[in-house]
Amino acid sequence: MVRTRKIAIIAAGLLLASGCGHAEKRQARTAGHRIAAGKAAGMKARTAPRPQRPPAQRKIDCDRLRCVALTFDDGPGPYTDGLLDVLKRQGVRATFFLIGQHVHGFPAVVRREVMEGHEIGDHTWDHAQLTKLSTAAVGAQIQRTQAAITKASGGVKPTITRPPYGATNRRVGQAIGMPLILWSVDTEDWRYLNTARDTRVGIKEPRPGGIILFHDIHKPSVKAIPAVIAGLKKRGFTFVTVSELFQNRRLQPGRTYSELLPRKTASPAPVTASPPPAGSPAGPAPSRSGPRPQQAEGD
Numbered sequence: 001m002v003r004t005r006k007i008a009i010i011a012a013g014l015l016l017a018s019g020c021g022h023a024e025k026r027q028a029r030t031a032g033h034r035i036a037a038g039k040a041a042g043m044k045a046r047t048a049p050r051p052q053r054p055p056a057q058r059k060i061d062c063d064r065l066r067c068v069a070l071t072f073d074d075g076p077g078p079y080t081d082g083l084l085d086v087l088k089r090q091g092v093r094a095t096f097f098l099i100g101q102h103v104h105g106f107p108a109v110v111r112r113e114v115m116e117g118h119e120i121g122d123h124t125w126d127h128a129q130l131t132k133l134s135t136a137a138v139g140a141q142i143q144r145t146q147a148a149i150t151k152a153s154g155g156v157k158p159t160i161t162r163p164p165y166g167a168t169n170r171r172v173g174q175a176i177g178m179p180l181i182l183w184s185v186d187t188e189d190w191r192y193l194n195t196a197r198d199t200r201v202g203i204k205e206p207r208p209g210g211i212i213l214f215h216d217i218h219k220p221s222v223k224a225i226p227a228v229i230a231g232l233k234k235r236g237f238t239f240v241t242v243s244e245l246f247q248n249r250r251l252q253p254g255r256t257y258s259e260l261l262p263r264k265t266a267s268p269a270p271v272t273a274s275p276p277p278a279g280s281p282a283g284p285a286p287s288r289s290g291p292r293p294q295q296a297e298g299d
């Protein structure tokens with residue numbers, strides 16, 4: 001009896017081990033087949049113990065909700081794993097713009113980021129100011145980072161880039177060939193390294209559709225995040241990744257985006273009520289049939 005159990009445990013261990021390395025890559029590529037095969041086999045417990053594919057992007061209508069995107073630059077770093085714990089506890093998805101040369105030190109963190117539904121963007125290989133580089137060098141900064149991220153993440157390749165310092169131009173944008181994501185709230189956390197300040201700015205400044213810039217390589221910033229999340233939840237915000245924020249828009253490669261702007265609506269649908277008499281002070285307020293409420297008090 002004991003011996004049988006031992007064998008079973010060893011067998012399970014071997015199955016677990018086979019989920020790593022090359023086998024895993026192959027599995028990721030054929031995930032669709034695997035799921036189908038698993039279903040056919042009744043999804044026995046011997047299938048991989050952890051999910052092999054990142055969760056899908058959620059459908060969230062940020063033209064109607066008060067959305068905000070938390071973004072973290074320059075990682076992965078030693079505090080990122082702790083930050084992921086916080087985000088997981090709070091049910092918050094964020095976006096990480098990674099430095100290529102930092103990836104190899106934290107491949108498990110990169111993997112965790114994608115598997116827990118966060119988005120990953122390219123932030124160049126070594127935080128280069130791209131406008132000072134040749135077009136070929138810009139391409140190399142991006143492609144090398146894409147390769148490192150794709151390898152560490154188990155096949156997830158970024159589709160957005162954040163140029164360091166926000167420095168870009170037409171030539172750089174073309175060389176990158178992805179939408180360039182900037183920010184609407186610069187917390188300047190790297191400058192002050194002050195949790196109380198990060199918390200205050202992070203809660204107060206965002207407006208609906210905003211993109212908040214933090215750095216997960218700084219401990220005071222990471223320490224601020226639980227309170228920032230709590231404060232923004234209190235203000236009615238929904239946390240989304242960058243791609244979720246823009247899911248109702250078609251982002252253009254090489255163009256920069258700092259926030260979700262209200263959709264340009266065609267002429268508003270005719271209002272059913274007859275308009276107030278011209279010049280009537282008692283007439284109804286102009287119809288605000290815009291895509292989302294005006295940015296209101298306290299924003």
Ligand SMILES: [Zn+2]
Nearest residue numbers: 073074164165
């Ligand atoms: Zn940066």
